[in-house]
Amino acid sequence: MNKYPSSVHALEGAVVYMADAGDRDVLVCEGKPYFGGSEGVNRFELTHEVACTLRRLFPFTAPKRVLGEKRSFGLGDRLGIACPGHIRVISKFDVMPVFAQQSIRELDLTHRTYEDVLDAATFAVFRENFTRGFGADGDHLKKPADIEYALSLGFTMLTLDLSEHIHADASGKYSQDVDALYAGKTFEVEGEKISFTAEELQRVKGVYGEALDFAKEMYDRFLKDGRYDCDLEISIDETDTPTKPSEHFFVANELRRLGVDVKTVAPRFIGEFQKGIDYIGDPKQFDAEMKVHAAIARQFGYKISVHSGSDKFSVFPYVGEETKQNYHVKTAGTNWLEAMRIVAAHDPRLYREIHLFALESFAEARKYYHVTTDLNAIPDIGGLSDAQLPELFNDNNARQLIHITYGLILSARNEDGSFRFKTRLYAFWRAHSEEYAQALEKHIGRHLSMLGCPRAD
Numbered sequence: 001m002n003k004y005p006s007s008v009h010a011l012e013g014a015v016v017y018m019a020d021a022g023d024r025d026v027l028v029c030e031g032k033p034y035f036g037g038s039e040g041v042n043r044f045e046l047t048h049e050v051a052c053t054l055r056r057l058f059p060f061t062a063p064k065r066v067l068g069e070k071r072s073f074g075l076g077d078r079l080g081i082a083c084p085g086h087i088r089v090i091s092k093f094d095v096m097p098v099f100a101q102q103s104i105r106e107l108d109l110t111h112r113t114y115e116d117v118l119d120a121a122t123f124a125v126f127r128e129n130f131t132r133g134f135g136a137d138g139d140h141l142k143k144p145a146d147i148e149y150a151l152s153l154g155f156t157m158l159t160l161d162l163s164e165h166i167h168a169d170a171s172g173k174y175s176q177d178v179d180a181l182y183a184g185k186t187f188e189v190e191g192e193k194i195s196f197t198a199e200e201l202q203r204v205k206g207v208y209g210e211a212l213d214f215a216k217e218m219y220d221r222f223l224k225d226g227r228y229d230c231d232l233e234i235s236i237d238e239t240d241t242p243t244k245p246s247e248h249f250f251v252a253n254e255l256r257r258l259g260v261d262v263k264t265v266a267p268r269f270i271g272e273f274q275k276g277i278d279y280i281g282d283p284k285q286f287d288a289e290m291k292v293h294a295a296i297a298r299q300f301g302y303k304i305s306v307h308s309g310s311d312k313f314s315v316f317p318y319v320g321e322e323t324k325q326n327y328h329v330k331t332a333g334t335n336w337l338e339a340m341r342i343v344a345a346h347d348p349r350l351y352r353e354i355h356l357f358a359l360e361s362f363a364e365a366r367k368y369y370h371v372t373t374d375l376n377a378i379p380d381i382g383g384l385s386d387a388q389l390p391e392l393f394n395d396n397n398a399r400q401l402i403h404i405t406y407g408l409i410l411s412a413r414n415e416d417g418s419f420r421f422k423t424r425l426y427a428f429w430r431a432h433s434e435e436y437a438q439a440l441e442k443h444i445g446r447h448l449s450m451l452g453c454p455r456a457d
């Protein structure tokens with residue numbers, strides 16, 4: 001059994017560390033039986049109970065609030081194995097990480113729980129001795145039961161998704177009478193003028209009014225009394241049209257009036273933020289709009305949050321600049337793509353099987369994700385040599401094919417009930433964990449560099 005050197009931590013009368021037990025990691029406590037058992041050497045599987053005890057004994061392994069920091073970066077880990085690589089890259093930059101970050105959609109598609117997600121981060125920071133702290137984000141939550149679930153586990157960031165209460169046709173109702181506050185008025189934000197005609201106000205109220213009422217209801221119910229140590233992000237990004245400056249201003253000003261303390265807001269930006277590929281649109285136009293959104297955020301004392309941030313290299317410099325290095329950026333699926341790129345490079349047979357399965361499953365996966373993938377543009381895998389397979393991950397269509405079919409790939413079963421790919425994949429990734437960590441370090445490092453994030457001292 002190989003001890004992870006950086007995982008060795010002393011407690012009064014005991015030493016606690018993690019070790020590689022071949023097909024899995026285990027936790028060992030030598031001395032006083034802090035995790036149960038009797039005095040001596042006790043070995044434990046990485047269960048939720050062990051994670052809870054670890055968080056109690058070693059506070060750096062428990063999540064904390066991070067949105068109040070200048071820069072924060074979300075690294076959703078769909079597989080529960082990316083965190084050691086994420087730690088490696090985050091250690092080199094001056095930014096606060098959110099290592100636990102999943103939406104209910106992702107949990108459903110990967111058959112994981114919030115316990116799994118949080119525990120994977122706890123064990124990773126303990127193993128690697130990453131003591132800077134990290135956040136845990138209940139991402140894109142819409143229902144009170146889901147919010148309660150994440151908060152009760154100690155998640156430190158709630159991303160409240162208002163999309164179900166945003167009415168593009170302006171048919172929504174708002175409890176507040178705000179006509180006298182906005183109609184015919186012009187507001188100034190860092191020299192930028194934002195005006196509301198009576199008609200524009202009616203429209204904005206109809207689109208966002210109900211969403212604002214819902215935000216206040218959820219804030220008052222869960223966060224106002226401070227019983228949970230948690231920051232609030234408001235997400236209005238999952239809409240069909242970009243958020244206009246007037247809309248963002250209205251939402252920001254109303255949140256303040258309603259007493260909703262928000263740390264980040266995620267608007268929907270101009271252009272397309274599709275999963276796992278670079279920005280689609282005119283970066284200059286993005287820059288112009290980001291400037292206004294960032295100014296509004298500054299005026300109201302919160303940070304802009306950029307979702308679907310994986311691989312948006314062409315606009316990152318503008319995010320960094322216009323926000324004056326005050327941002328939250330979320331990435332999620334990109335670590336899954338990096339994991340699959342390594343499969344393509346080292347186990348071409350397995351990759352070919354999965355690729356063909358993904359092609360068959362694409363129509364089903366597409367129900368959950370907005371992408372414009374052209375399957376016909378993906379090279380026929382039968383005509384590619386093994387050495388050419390990793391290059392598929394430089395092709396946007398092939399990237400999206402693998403990106404959105406993750407849930408189906410991981411849950412596919414054989415006739416006898418065993419997993420068709422999952423067991424082989426996890427065994428493969430365990431054997432290639434060093435390559436995976438290196439790939440993540442490079443790939444996520446490129447994100448942070450393009451954002452202009454300063455290096456850690």
Ligand SMILES: [Zn+2]
Nearest residue numbers: 235237307308
């Ligand atoms: Zn989002």
